[in-house]
Amino acid sequence: MSRLLAVPAGLAVALLAAPLLGLLARAPWAALGHWWGRAETVEALRTSLLTASGATLVCVVLGVPLAAVLTRVRGWARRLLRVAVLLPLILPPVVGGVALLLVFGRGGLLGAPVYRWWGVSLPFTPGAVVLAQVFVGLPFLVLAVEGALRAADRRVEDAAATLGAGPWTVFRRVTVPLVAPGVLAGAALSWARAVGEFGATITFAGNVPGRSRTVPVAVYLALETDPAGAVALSLLLLGVCAVVLVALRDRWWGGLA
Amino acid sequence: MSALEVAVTLRRGAFRRRLDLRVDGGEVVALVGPNGAGKTTALRTLAGLHRPAAGTVRLGGRTLDDVPAGAHVPTHRRRVGLVFQEYLLFGHLSVRENVAFGPRCAGLGRAAARRRADEWLDRMRLAGYAGRRPGHLSGGQAQRVALARALAAAPALLLLDEPLAALDAGLRPAIRAELRAYLRDFAGPTVLVTHDPGDAAALADRVVSLDRPDATGPPGD
Numbered sequence: 001m002s003r004l005l006a007v008p009a010g011l012a013v014a015l016l017a018a019p020l021l022g023l024l025a026r027a028p029w030a031a032l033g034h035w036w037g038r039a040e041t042v043e044a045l046r047t048s049l050l051t052a053s054g055a056t057l058v059c060v061v062l063g064v065p066l067a068a069v070l071t072r073v074r075g076w077a078r079r080l081l082r083v084a085v086l087l088p089l090i091l092p093p094v095v096g097g098v099a100l101l102l103v104f105g106r107g108g109l110l111g112a113p114v115y116r117w118w119g120v121s122l123p124f125t126p127g128a129v130v131l132a133q134v135f136v137g138l139p140f141l142v143l144a145v146e147g148a149l150r151a152a153d154r155r156v157e158d159a160a161a162t163l164g165a166g167p168w169t170v171f172r173r174v175t176v177p178l179v180a181p182g183v184l185a186g187a188a189l190s191w192a193r194a195v196g197e198f199g200a201t202i203t204f205a206g207n208v209p210g211r212s213r214t215v216p217v218a219v220y221l222a223l224e225t226d227p228a229g230a231v232a233l234s235l236l237l238l239g240v241c242a243v244v245l246v247a248l249r250d251r252w253w254g255g256l257a
Numbered sequence: 258m259s260a261l262e263v264a265v266t267l268r269r270g271a272f273r274r275r276l277d278l279r280v281d282g283g284e285v286v287a288l289v290g291p292n293g294a295g296k297t298t299a300l301r302t303l304a305g306l307h308r309p310a311a312g313t314v315r316l317g318g319r320t321l322d323d324v325p326a327g328a329h330v331p332t333h334r335r336r337v338g339l340v341f342q343e344y345l346l347f348g349h350l351s352v353r354e355n356v357a358f359g360p361r362c363a364g365l366g367r368a369a370a371r372r373r374a375d376e377w378l379d380r381m382r383l384a385g386y387a388g389r390r391p392g393h394l395s396g397g398q399a400q401r402v403a404l405a406r407a408l409a410a411a412p413a414l415l416l417l418d419e420p421l422a423a424l425d426a427g428l429r430p431a432i433r434a435e436l437r438a439y440l441r442d443f444a445g446p447t448v449l450v451t452h453d454p455g456d457a458a459a460l461a462d463r464v465v466s467l468d469r470p471d472a473t474g475p476p477g478d
Contacts, residue, residue, distance in 0.1 A: 158306050159345040161332035163410045164362035170333075173358075177349040 020238075027235055028228045035232035043210050044218040045236065051126055051214065052194035055133035059141040059190045062134075064183060067145035089139045096135050097203025104131065104204075128205035129212050133197045137190030144189060148182020188248060192241060261303075261414055261446040265312030265322065269298040273310060276302075278465065280446035282317075287457035288450045290467030296450040297342075299467070300416045303448065304339045305332035316414050316446075333362070338412030342419040344403040346391035352402050353378065353387040359410025377405040381439070396424045397432050404439060415440075417449035421456050433459050 028035070035041060070081055088096060104111045106121045115121050122128045160174045198216040205212040207221065215237045222230040259282035267274050274295045280286045288296050301307045303314060305321065308329055314322040316337075321330045347355050356374035357367075365373065378384050381401045391399060400420065407415065420436060421429050437460050440447055451457050457464045 153343075153345065155341065155343075156345045156347060158301075158304075158332070159339070159341060160347075160358070161306070162304050162335075162337060162339040163359040163406065164333050164336070165358070166333050166362075169362060174347065177347075180349075 023231060023234055023238070027231055031228065032232055032235070035229055036236055040209065040218070041233065041236065044213050044215045044233075045240070047126065047129070047210065047212070048195055048214040048216075048237075049240075051129040051133060052191055052197075054126075055130045055137055055194040056141075056187050056191040058130065058134045059138050059194075060183065060187055063138050063141035063186065063190075064145055064179075066138075067142045067149060070142065070146050071149045085139050085142050088135055093132075093136055093197065093199030094203050097132060097200035100128075100132060100135060100200060100204040104128070123204060124206045124208050124212055126211055129197075129201055129214060132200035132204050133194035136197055136200055137193040140189040140193055141183075141186035144186030145179060145182050148179045148185075151182075152178045184248075188245060192245065195237070195241060259317040259413065259445055261317075261448070262313075262315040263303065265302065265309035265314060265324075267295050267298050267302050267307070268310035269295070269307060272298065274298075274467075276467075278448075280448060282445055283443070284463065285440050285447040285449065285461045287461035287464045288448065288467055289452070289454060289457045289464055291452065294467040296452075296467060297418055300339060300418050300448065300450055303414065303416055304337050305330060305335050319413075336411070336413045337416060338407030338410055338414070339416045340400075340403045340407050340418065340420060342422055344391075344399050344423070346399060346402060346406070348391055350390075351387065352383065352389050352391065352394070355391065355402060356406045356409045358406065363410065373409055374405075377409045381405045397428050400424065400432065401435075404436070408439075408443065413445050415443055415445060415447045417447070419451055420449060420460075421451070421453070429456075436460060 066081075066085070070078070070085070073081065091099075101108060101123065103109050104122045106112065106115050106123065111122060122131065156178065157170050157174055160170045165173065196216060197214070198220065201212065201214060202217050202220070207213050207217055213221075215233060219230050219233045219237070222233055261278070261280040263276055263278040265276055267276055272295060276295075276299055278286065288299060290296055298307060302309050303321075309322055309324055311324050312322070313320065313324070316335075319330075320326075320328055321335055321337075322328065347358065350358070353371060353374050356377050357370040360370035360373045361367070375384070375387065378387050381404070383398065383401055383405065386394065386398060386402075391402065394402065400423070404417075404420075421433060424432055433456060440460065449457075449460060451460075454464075
């Protein structure tokens with residue numbers, strides 16, 4: 001039995017690890033400093049980190065209340081909300097980008113009147129990158145927080161009330177710490193998803209250096225002209241994600257383990 | 258004037274049952290009955306977590322519930338301590354902070370609340386566990402922390418839901434004797450709920466039997 005499992009399990013590990021090993025094998029180690037020090041690289045990294053962090057903040061602010069609502073509604077409203085939350089997970093990001101363009105683009109359903117009245121247009125701005133990242137990252141946060149809310153024994157809130165805690169004290173001192181691991185785990189997941197976002201970003205936000213050119217977009221562009229540069233940028237992205245997620249592991253991943 | 262006077266119709270979903278009860282200060286009354294008799298509903302109603310369908314609850318002359326008059330004192334203003342069957346300690350707080358929770362809610366500063374908590378932990382032989390998280394306690398220790406946490410909030414009424422049910426059978430006799438000693442020190446009325454007649458006889462001054470009410474139950478007031 002265990003030998004039967006070992007073969008496909010070993011294959012799965014190989015499948016996951018081989019591409020990473022390939023990346024390390026072909027890395028231009030001697031020239032990494034040169035690639036990472038370039039102004040374009042620093043700019044793309046800055047754009048990536050700022051937009052992904054902004055998107056994570058938006059996900060938390062909007063996603064936690066949505067998760068709380070999801071645990072309370074019943075019937076068709078609940079099914080409808082679930083579909084809305086899960087759709088971005090299964091939708092190809094490029095399709096998400098096209099959809100965002102149709103709504104928020106300069107000629108879009110909402111974008112056109114906004115542009116006409118205020119002269120503001122979202123595409124090709126950091127705001128567009130954030131919006132694309134929120135679109136793909138929000139489901140991760142909502143699902144993690146909803147899971148934490150459902151798993152938590154809400155009767156500890158009753159216990160707090162019997163000890164004299166009013167509703168606000170209960171929320172602040174009991175409910176929030178109760179679901180905090182879930183919120184942090186969900187934030188880590190949506191941040192990771194946002195940093196890696198490519199399809200919706202390049203479709204909706206384009207590729208403007210310093211504004212919407214994130215590291216994944218820069219990797220894709222470099223691959224056409226300079227494969228070594230693409231590998232160097234990929235390693236940078238891999239390293240940043242690994243450092244952030246490992247550094248926050250103990251505090252952030254408790255809700256998933 | 259510290260007696261508990263209960264004359265209510267309990268309600269939980271479609272469930273209804275009549276409960277008339279008087280418990281004096283310092284007296285321990287056990288509600289005994291099978292599952293479905295409404296024992297836990299009775300405690301949750303006294304704690305203000307459920308509203309009764311009809312009737313009144315008074316405690317030491319204070320009105321906690323008066324359905325005809327539309328009065329209902331919310332749980333956090335009742336000064337009713339409830340020790341839950343599963344204890345429901347705050348997992349993210351240390352044992353000391355768990356016990357200090359009630360005094361903090363009553364308006365004590367952090368340091369004063371901790372001193373109050375330490376007094377209770379001393380009294381209940383828990384001083385060595387003050388810095389621990391509840392997840393690292395044995396069943397008997399967790400039960401004493403839950404009791405200390407409830408008593409530290411200075412309740413006017415103490416409620417215990419199946420206080421011994423979550424413990425290993427081997428531990429129960431010793432913890433039962435200990436619990437009886439703590440209950441004897443409490444000046445207010447105590448109502449405890451159990452399905453075990455032995456526990457009831459050992460812990461309580463008086464036993465009140467709750468049978469399973471018929472489907473409709475007696476009409477309310």
